[in-house]
Amino acid sequence: MHKVVQPKALYFGTPVVLVRSVNEDGATNLAPMSSAWWVGRSCMLGLDATSKTTENLIRDGDCVLNLASADMVGAVDRLALTTGSEEVPEHKANKGFRYEPDKFSAAGLSPIPSDIVNAERVAECSVQLEAKVAEMHVFGAPYAECYAIEVSVLRTHVAEGLLVPGKEDHIDPVRWDPLIIKFTEFFGGDKNVHPSSLARGWGMRHEGTGVLQPEAYA
Numbered sequence: 651m652h653k654v655v656q657p658k659a660l661y662f663g664t665p666v667v668l669v670r671s672v673n674e675d676g677a678t679n680l681a682p683m684s685s686a687w688w689v690g691r692s693c694m695l696g697l698d699a700t701s702k703t704t705e706n707l708i709r710d711g712d713c714v715l716n717l718a719s720a721d722m723v724g725a726v727d728r729l730a731l732t733t734g735s736e737e738v739p740e741h742k743a744n745k746g747f748r749y750e751p752d753k754f755s756a757a758g759l760s761p762i763p764s765d766i767v768n769a770e771r772v773a774e775c776s777v778q779l780e781a782k783v784a785e786m787h788v789f790g791a792p793y794a795e796c797y798a799i800e801v802s803v804l805r806t807h808v809a810e811g812l813l814v815p816g817k818e819d820h821i822d823p824v825r826w827d828p829l830i831i832k833f834t835e836f837f838g839g840d841k842n843v844h845p846s847s848l849a850r851g852w853g854m855r856h857e858g859t860g861v862l863q864p865e866a867y868a
């Protein structure tokens with residue numbers, strides 16, 4: 651038996667990506683996002699039209715897609731309610747977002763140079779994809795003002811520990827534990843690994859479901 655419902659979000663479970671992009675002054679921005687999927691050497695990113703990352707990718711197509719593993723959830727959550735836009739858009743201010751010019755310090759992460767693109771990589775991420783924007787499409791109307799931004803992956807960096815021994819082109823799916831976001835909640839393996847600031851900002855109500863609650867914050 652199925653029921654017709656209107657879920658607040660259709661976020662059924664996707665990996666968390668920390669996107670590095672270049673600001674107008676040459677500094678780099680860092681933002682968590684998860685509406686991402688890959689085919690061949692291309693990736694499609696679903697991004698809010700008002701984000702600094704979107705503004706940067708429209709102006710300068712260089713970026714790095716840093717894939718977060720489940721053990722990086724603390725750093726991701728520290729970035730959850732931040733934006734690199736000095737003027738915080740109203741819909742974000744209402745959810746408790748603040749302007750953060752130095753996302754690396756805020757998250758406790760370390761930048762390392764890329765080989766090809768201007769944006770730096772995130773050292774702590776086991777998978778880092780250097781990429782450039784290929785195409786942009788308006789997306790999400792009438793419920794959201796977004797862009798679907800297609801990027802071409804130019805270089806892939808993978809932590810050696812994730813490679814199948816003796817096979818340079820084969821990532822071991824058992825050793826790779828991506829941080830997955832499901833309906834604004836963080837999962838690694840099949841476990842809910844951290845309370846979610848994003849869920850708090852969105853006013854998601856998960857009481858009684860076993861999901862980690864904001865009261866669990868230190």
Ligand SMILES: Cc1cc2nc3c(=O)[nH]c(=O)nc-3n(C[C@H](O)[C@H](O)[C@H](O)COP(=O)(O)O)c2cc1C
Nearest residue numbers: 681682683684685697698701702703730732733734
């Ligand atoms: C785990 C996680 C996943 C997110 N996924 C997306 C997403 O897929 N698309 C999006 O536009 N924003 C997403 N956000 C919200 C952005 O991080 C937010 O819009 C942020 O302000 C962007 O930063 P920027 O303005 O500096 O680019 C996500 C946030 C978190 C914590």
